[in-house]
Amino acid sequence: MMHARLPQRSSLPERAVGVSRRPSDSAPPLAALQRSIGNAAVTRVLTGTPLQRYVEPDGxxxxxxxxxxxxxxxxxxxxVSGxxxxxxxxxxxxxxxxxxxxxEQVRIRLEAGRxxxxxxxxxxxVLPVFASREAADAAQTNSDHEPLAGESAQDREAKLESYRRSVVQPPAALGVLLQDIARLASGGRPSDRNINDVHQRLLALAMENQGATWAAANVPLNPLLDPVDYLKTAGRLIxxxxxxxxxxxxxxxxxxxxLITMPxxxxxxxxxxxxxRTGELQQAPAEPAVGQNHYxxxxxxxxxxxxxxxAVIMRDGDDTLTFExxxxxxxxxxxxxxxxxFALYGKHGTSQSFDADLRRQNTAGNG
Structure with a gap:
């Protein structure tokens, strides 16, 4: 599985786009060029200078x-911005x-914003939202905290505020585990079974809330080496x-x-x-349509x-927009x-394709 929450953008080669015409054709009207590609690009097109498909932030x-x-x-x-x-x-x-x-299986729709x-x-x-409450429930999410198609701005703001409140308090499982640790620590030497139970619960909560790197660096590997000391350590970690x-x-x-809550x-x-379905995701076509996926x-x-x-949510010719x-x-x-x-990818088989972009990131270790 890819380990990159925010892919880094590497420098990509230029690719000519512009206006296609034969040498004998008259130059396209300036106004038409301005409407189609913008003022800053007009000079480059008229002089034959290739345009960048993907423009870097300082371009x-x-x-x-x-x-x-x-x-x-x-x-x-x-x-795409950021x-x-x-x-x-x-x-x-x-x-x-x-x-x-x-x-019938796709669960999302797209809304137009500012x-x-x-x-x-x-x-x-563009903002992806769930097509309905039933779609959100089918995705095993809390529909009370998910954006649904057709909601009013007031409904959406109320949901956002409710969601913000819901993430302030740490998971209740941490408190329950701490109570169990205190009970075991006060009852003499605990059994190996109880210590292993605490260890598995602590490790799962540490990975979920702090990440695998933190868990590996802080949770002791062998809880049975010194069970009493392990309980003290577990209490401090919580x-x-x-x-x-x-x-x-x-x-x-x-x-x-x-936003949609994403795993x-x-x-x-x-x-x-x-x-x-899981098995179908790996069968992605080289040029996936809207509602299909890259792989x-x-x-x-x-x-x-x-x-x-x-997941591909939009196409513009050979280019695909994903929400992932x-x-x-x-x-x-x-x-x-x-x-x-969001991410934007070019045509399959080119240096700007999904495959090429991800392979470049994988090799570079970016993300």
Missing amino acids: ERDIADTAPYDRISENGRIA RQDAFVEAELIASANAVLAAS EVVVGGRVLHR GVIVMEYADSREPERVMQDL NDCQAAAQRLLGT VNLSDAPGRWNNHFG AAADSTSRISEGKSLGY
């Missing part, structure tokens, strides 16, 4: 742009929703987890939008959004990851509304 911008972006599709109808902002044409949202609604201008085009921020819990949930408490796992995230097997390449999945999550062993939360992110 040249159109003076009329009202939103930053890290990558933009070849046709200019999709732009990990949680994707801007698309309203027409693409409508056409994607038609495809998503036609599938309007921006990117590359001379009017785009809208105290540390409780104190650090608030910091681990900070992204959840300060977010401005109610800290790429395959589980694709299943939650698309309702696809790459990385077991043949050196690196930290075995594979990766990404990626397993991160250092993350302190196993699920959360800050775990999902």
Whole structure:
């Protein structure tokens, strides 16, 4: 499984897009060029200078742009800024929703948010939401805290506030475990069975709330070496987890939008959004349609990851927009509304494809 919560963007080669025409054709009208690709690109097109499909944050911008972006599709109808902002044409949202609604198993729809201008085009921020309360329940999420299609702004804000309150208190299981530890510590030498039970519960809670790296570094490997000392250590660790819990949930408490709660796992995230059975996710086509998924097997390449999945929510020609999550062993939360992110990929078989992008990250160890 891929271990990268926020993929790093490597520098990608330029690829000519622009306007295709024969040498004998007259130059396209300037106004048409401005409308289609933006003022900053006009000079490069007229002079034959290739345009970057994916523009880096410090790249040249159109003076009329009202939103930053890290990558933009070849046709200019999709732009991604950071990990949680994707801007698309309203027409693409409508056409994607038609495809998503036609599938009985897909659980999500797309909403159009605020309007921006990117590359001379009017785009809208896109937000994935569950199609219905039944769809959210089928995804095994708390529908009282999930964004549902058709909700009012007031309903959404109330849900967001309720969700924020829900993540403030540490899991009740930590308190129950601490009570059990105190009971065992006061009753003489505990049995190996009871110590192993405490160990397994502590390890699971540490991994879920602090991440596998923290758990491996802090939870003793052999609880039976000194059971009495282990109980003291376990009690101290629970105290540390409780104190650090608030910091681990900070992204959840300060977010401005109610997002879909995503698992800290790429395959589980694709299943939650698309309702696809596990075995079907690995059968992804090379050019997945909206409502399908990307998949790459990385077991043949050196690196930290075995594979990766990404749910396709939008297409612009050969380019695909995904909403996905990626397993991160250092993350302190196993699920959360800050775990999902957008990514933009190019045509299969090119250096900007899903496969090539993930292989590049895997080899570099980014993420």
